[in-house]
Amino acid sequence: MITFEDVVKIYPGGSTAVDHLSMELPTGKMTVLVGPSGCGKTTSLRMINRMVEPTSGRILIDGRDVAGQDEALLRRGIGYVIQHAGLFPHKTVLDNVATVPLLLGKTRREARAAALELLERVGLAAEFAGRYPAQLSGGQQQRVGVARALAADPPVMLMDEPFSAVDPVVREGLHREFLRLQQDLGKTIAMVTHDIDEAIKLGDRVAVFRQGGHLAQFGTPQELLEQPVDDFVAEFVGRDRGLRSLSFDTAADLPVSPLTDGGAELVLDEAGRPVGWRLGGVVQPTAGVFTKADSLRMVTDLAIMSPVGVAVRVGADGTADGLVRHHDLVDFLATRRDRRAAEQEA
Numbered sequence: 001m002i003t004f005e006d007v008v009k010i011y012p013g014g015s016t017a018v019d020h021l022s023m024e025l026p027t028g029k030m031t032v033l034v035g036p037s038g039c040g041k042t043t044s045l046r047m048i049n050r051m052v053e054p055t056s057g058r059i060l061i062d063g064r065d066v067a068g069q070d071e072a073l074l075r076r077g078i079g080y081v082i083q084h085a086g087l088f089p090h091k092t093v094l095d096n097v098a099t100v101p102l103l104l105g106k107t108r109r110e111a112r113a114a115a116l117e118l119l120e121r122v123g124l125a126a127e128f129a130g131r132y133p134a135q136l137s138g139g140q141q142q143r144v145g146v147a148r149a150l151a152a153d154p155p156v157m158l159m160d161e162p163f164s165a166v167d168p169v170v171r172e173g174l175h176r177e178f179l180r181l182q183q184d185l186g187k188t189i190a191m192v193t194h195d196i197d198e199a200i201k202l203g204d205r206v207a208v209f210r211q212g213g214h215l216a217q218f219g220t221p222q223e224l225l226e227q228p229v230d231d232f233v234a235e236f237v238g239r240d241r242g243l244r245s246l247s248f249d250t251a252a253d254l255p256v257s258p259l260t261d262g263g264a265e266l267v268l269d270e271a272g273r274p275v276g277w278r279l280g281g282v283v284q285p286t287a288g289v290f291t292k293a294d295s296l297r298m299v300t301d302l303a304i305m306s307p308v309g310v311a312v313r314v315g316a317d318g319t320a321d322g323l324v325r326h327h328d329l330v331d332f333l334a335t336r337r338d339r340r341a342a343e344q345e346a
């Protein structure tokens, strides 16, 4: 766990960059620091590995104050990834990644073998190993940056806007790969971004900062979407937060109606799997099916897109076992919201 205890940073001659920050970043989870430009995110990140020293307060990693630790040793246990990857331009991809294992005392052969394995993990085949950073796309460079940060197998990773230099489609791919990697590795990660959607998608926890280096709210993505503490957070999180919060709940508790209640005929194949809706004598092949494991957001989307305003639930074998009509869905969501509000007050 990384603990910030009442941390303040005032740069010489400057205003307050971080103002009485207290928060706990859980072990093995990803915490995303997000907020408008200049609100102290990078400063907070860099105080963890002592690239910046706090003016007052303490930062502890697993209960040990970083201030008392040897800087070189401390940083060896903390991977660091920055925007544009920050690779050595004159070294090959393989040597960029092998640098850290070499520093840690491995032989050249061992270091290269470890680097190749890491490149494989981040989705870069061996054919890229001999190239120089300038011969890679932005997304590939970011992957090398992540591989290099992982090379020392550090328990903690700091990532400063690691995905912001690439276009949205590449970023989407990097997100997916990174989430998969993190599921395997379970590193304690602090990541900085400007992008609230990225924070909501990647973060197990999200710290929203506001101007002046204040922490506005710290919580899970779902808490931010459903219970923003004030107008600033609500505005920052975005207008469609109600809809987005539905991504975090499954349809497991969503009640269904009988298959005959759709207002039109649901056509099934011989095995009982939905084929489509019969409308005006024609079968429209848009049955919009979901399972109990799918998100409420997906069910809502299906009901909206359905020609009859109905989503069809199927079992594990694909056979239809119930319907959700959009007006029932709206009632369910309203009841759920009221119940949550009541729980919150209690």
Ligand SMILES: Nc1ncnc2c1ncn2[C@@H]1O[C@H](COP(=O)(O)OP(=O)(O)OP(=O)(O)O)[C@@H](O)[C@H]1O
Binding pocket: 011, 012, 014, 016, 017, 035, 036, 037, 038, 039, 040, 041, 042, 043, 044, 194
């Ligand atoms: N080395 C420095 N010397 C003086 N002031 C600094 C220094 N680094 C940052 N600041 C100031 O501290 C404040 C916080 O900066 P910081 O880089 O931590 O914010 P940020 O939220 O990461 O911003 P951005 O999203 O734009 O990168 C800003 O007002 C910035 O101008």
